[in-house]
Amino acid sequence: MTRVGLLRLAVIVGAVVALELLIRTGIVPRFTIIPPSEMATALVGVLASGKFKIDITVTLSNVAMAIASSMIVGVAAGTLLQGAPAVRRIFDPLFATYYAIPMYAFYPLLIVIFGLGDMPQICIGFLLAVMAVIINTINGLDRVPRVLLKAAQVHRMSVWRTARRIRLPYATPYIFTGFKLAVAYSFIGVIGAEFITSSRGIGYEIAYAYNNFDNPLMYSLILFILVIVISVNMSLHTWEKRLMARRRR
Amino acid sequence: MSLAGASPAPASGAVHVSLRGVSRIYPGRAAQPALHALGPIDLDLAPGEFFAVVGPSGCGKSTLLDVMAGLATVSAGSITFEGRSVNGAVPDGVGVVFQEDASFPWLTVTDNVAFGLREIGTPEATVKEKVSYALNFMGLGDFTQAYPAQLSGGMRQRVCIARTLVLEPRLILLDEPFGALDQQTRLLMGDELLRLWRETGATVLLITHALDEATMLADRVGVMSARPGRFLELVKTGWPRERDSTIVADSRFGQLTSRIWTLLRAESLRAMGHSRIAR
Numbered sequence: 001m002t003r004v005g006l007l008r009l010a011v012i013v014g015a016v017v018a019l020e021l022l023i024r025t026g027i028v029p030r031f032t033i034i035p036p037s038e039m040a041t042a043l044v045g046v047l048a049s050g051k052f053k054i055d056i057t058v059t060l061s062n063v064a065m066a067i068a069s070s071m072i073v074g075v076a077a078g079t080l081l082q083g084a085p086a087v088r089r090i091f092d093p094l095f096a097t098y099y100a101i102p103m104y105a106f107y108p109l110l111i112v113i114f115g116l117g118d119m120p121q122i123c124i125g126f127l128l129a130v131m132a133v134i135i136n137t138i139n140g141l142d143r144v145p146r147v148l149l150k151a152a153q154v155h156r157m158s159v160w161r162t163a164r165r166i167r168l169p170y171a172t173p174y175i176f177t178g179f180k181l182a183v184a185y186s187f188i189g190v191i192g193a194e195f196i197t198s199s200r201g202i203g204y205e206i207a208y209a210y211n212n213f214d215n216p217l218m219y220s221l222i223l224f225i226l227v228i229v230i231s232v233n234m235s236l237h238t239w240e241k242r243l244m245a246r247r248r249r
Numbered sequence: 250m251s252l253a254g255a256s257p258a259p260a261s262g263a264v265h266v267s268l269r270g271v272s273r274i275y276p277g278r279a280a281q282p283a284l285h286a287l288g289p290i291d292l293d294l295a296p297g298e299f300f301a302v303v304g305p306s307g308c309g310k311s312t313l314l315d316v317m318a319g320l321a322t323v324s325a326g327s328i329t330f331e332g333r334s335v336n337g338a339v340p341d342g343v344g345v346v347f348q349e350d351a352s353f354p355w356l357t358v359t360d361n362v363a364f365g366l367r368e369i370g371t372p373e374a375t376v377k378e379k380v381s382y383a384l385n386f387m388g389l390g391d392f393t394q395a396y397p398a399q400l401s402g403g404m405r406q407r408v409c410i411a412r413t414l415v416l417e418p419r420l421i422l423l424d425e426p427f428g429a430l431d432q433q434t435r436l437l438m439g440d441e442l443l444r445l446w447r448e449t450g451a452t453v454l455l456i457t458h459a460l461d462e463a464t465m466l467a468d469r470v471g472v473m474s475a476r477p478g479r480f481l482e483l484v485k486t487g488w489p490r491e492r493d494s495t496i497v498a499d500s501r502f503g504q505l506t507s508r509i510w511t512l513l514r515a516e517s518l519r520a521m522g523h524s525r526i527a528r
Contacts, residue, residue, distance in 0.1 A: 147350070169356075
């Protein structure tokens with residue numbers, strides 16, 4: 001491990017140990033937060049009991065659905081919009097203000113449309129994620145050098161083949177940035193929505209534990225989400241680095 | 250296996266590419282007047298001829314290449330390649346090498362060179378054979394699995410030339426392909442270009458800003474005027490087909506280069522607005 005890596009690890013371990021000590025010495029009351037060691041043991045117990053298997057499966061598959069749908073729709077819409085400047089100009093103000101819209105405000109509407117199943121949660125995740133994919137796809141396609149498009153002309157490629165074989169491959173690193181954001185937004189959207197009116201999922205179980213003053217369960221589930229999101233992000237980061245290594249000039 | 254296309258052997262009097270009264274005018278926009286970039290130009294290239302174009306900056310050299318390649322349309326006149334009209338679509342058998350790096354950064358050297366062959370549905374066994382020949386021919390044999398980012402500018406340009414070569418073009422258009430390279434690399438690439446030209450039997454049109462490069466490489470050098478670009482004179486070099494960069498030491502090399510420079514000097518000064526010095 002590098003020097004920076006070691007220091008980073010030291011900071012994290014130090015913070016966890018400090019929190020543990022603050023709680024064990026009573027400076028921070030146990031009623032507010034339980035010691036990290038107890039969170040970890042509670043989490044092991046929770047996972048071993050298999051009690052939340054369905055909730056975990058539901059949350060993770062809904063997140064996956066939100067990621068997949070936002071990627072498919074986002075890349076397609078971004079490609080079409082980038083190829084049609086007139087249409088793009090019409091939608092331009094929307095790109096800038098999209099994230100000013102509080103998506104959760106539409107939750108009642110989504111329940112009216114889709115009922116109480118998984119769809120409202122997936123929809124919120126999708127709505128949050130899709131614009132990041134669209135914007136990054138357009139950004140990547142905008143940067144394709146003119147000479148590569150001329151090369152496509154010399155190879156007598158159609159508009160469709162040029163998009164598939166030249167423009168999108170060139171834009172891949174930018175689309176990957178959109179993908180990373182889509183993953184983060186999908187977790188935020190789905191788990192946030194589960195808090196509001198869902199009857200299952202990790203977000204729902206955290207809210208349920210909170211309402212019942214079940215601190216060990218609540219903190220163990222929060223810890224679980226943290227571990228999942230951090231490991232997903234770290235593997236995406238590693239993947240991106242490997243992808244970029246061959247492209248860097 | 251070789252790189253030779255189906256091009257006919259150079260025969261006197263035969264015409265491979267023909268331009269008649271070709272001009273290109275960029276239409277004006279709101280607050281911009283129309284720009285007469287090129288022409289009128291008349292030019293005949295013989296099969297297997299090496300033709301170089303020099304001219305002051307901004308004289309429309311690249312525009313000439315674009316319309317000849319079919320990358321841009323002509324505003325007036327006509328271009329024929331092998332007897333068929335070219336206007337705004339790249340004909341089969343034409344290869345183009347650009348000044349800017351046109352290698353595909355997401356593909357290995359091998360996949361870059363194989364790109365065009367795969368695009369036209371060549372069987373993979375044939376692709377392999379042709380690509381490995383072109384890679385060795387261009388001295389890229391040790392870099393087959395490298396990505397363009399790992400190569401120098403000169404090597405990336407070799408990749409682009411190899412990518413054009415494997416398609417066995419009968420007309421190769423090069424737009425200042427060595428413009429971004431240092432002087433030594435340029436001379437060596439010039440030798441490679443001559444070798445490639447002899448091997449393929451293709452007709453070559455090279456656009457360059459380097460007079461020595463034009464004189465050294467070409468059978469004829471077209472000297473262009475300032476914008477709108479027209480040919481002031483077509484200078485015959487009279488070099489033998491077997492030649493390389495050592496001809497820079499030939500006494501006629503200096504004479505030819507200075508002849509071209511005399512023509513070009515006045516035009517360049519005029520293009521830069523120094524009309525009084527030029528006259």
